[in-house]
Amino acid sequence: MYDADAPMPEQTDEFRLIPLDQIIEPWVVLRVVNRESIEYLELRDSLAVVGPLNSICVRPSVRRPGCYEVVDGLYRHTAAVELRLPALPCIVKHNLTDDDVLAIQIQANALRPETTAVEYARQIKRIMDALTARQAADATLADVSNLIHKNVDWIADQLRLLVLRPDIQKAVERGEIPLKSAYILAKLPRLHQGQLVELAKTASAREFVPVATRLLKQIQEAARQGRLHDFCKDFEPVPHLRPLKEVLAEYREHGLGGLALTKAGSQTAVDGWYLALEWTLNLDEESIRQQREKVLARTRANLLERRAEPCDDNE
16 A cells, blocks of 8 residues: 655665766865866876776756766766767766765765865865754764764864965965974964964974974963963954944044044144044054954964863974
C-alpha cells in the first residue's frame, strides 16, 4: 500500500557522460583556476591529445534545473570548456547539500599543495557561517571537524590566518612567509603584524617564531597591566564620513564650529576649511581619540582571550 507520508528513497550515485553545456561551475569555489599554471596547461594539453581519462564529480543543480554543478574537477571542466569538448564523464551524486559540497572540496584538495592555507581558511569560514545560519547558534570547531573530517587544531590554525592583514594574507598565499611563521604572526594585533612582516619573509620559521612569541607575550602582559598605549604608538586613524544627519545638523544649527575653531587655534579661513574637512572625515582630535580607544579596547579583549593559547618559545 502506498504511504504518502513515507520518506522518498535516496537516489544512488551514477556514472553518466554529460554534455558540456549542461555542466556549470560550483556555486562557491575553493581554489580559483589558474589558467597560466603548469598544472592547468599540462592538464589541458593532455585532454586535447587523449581526451578525459578521469570522471569529474557533479550534482544536479538546484539553482539551474536541468544542469549539473561541478563538485570536484573544476580544472578539468575549465580545460574541457576551453577545448570545446562535447561532453565529460561524470559521477553524479544526488544527495549532496551545499554544506557537503564545501566539505568535499576541502577533502578533495587537502593533499594538493596548489591549494593555499588561506584558501582553506576562507572555505572553512564559509562552512562555519552556513552552519551558524542553519542551526541558529554559533558553529564550533568541533562541528566543522565532524563535517570535513579534519583535526580541530588544523582547522583553528587555518582560521587564524584570516586575522592577518590582507596584504600579509597575500604574502602567505604567494609562499613568501612560511606557514609556521604566519600562524604566530596572526596571533599579534594587526597594529604589530606590520612590524614583523619583513622579518617573517626573510627569516626561517625557526628564527622567526621565538621573536614573534616574545613580542606577543610582552603585548599580552601590557594588556593585563593596562599599558597597551606603549605598544600602539603606530596607530593610524581611518577616515570615514560622518552620518549626513550630523553634518546637516551642524550646518543648520552652528553648534560646534566656533568652539572647534577656538580650541584648534585657527588663524585663517583656510585653517577653518581644513578643520571642517577633518571633522567631516572623523579626523579631528576628538574623533581620533575615540578611534584609538576603540582599537585599544578591542586589541586588549582579543589578547586576553588568546592568553590560553600555547606559545612555545622553542617551536
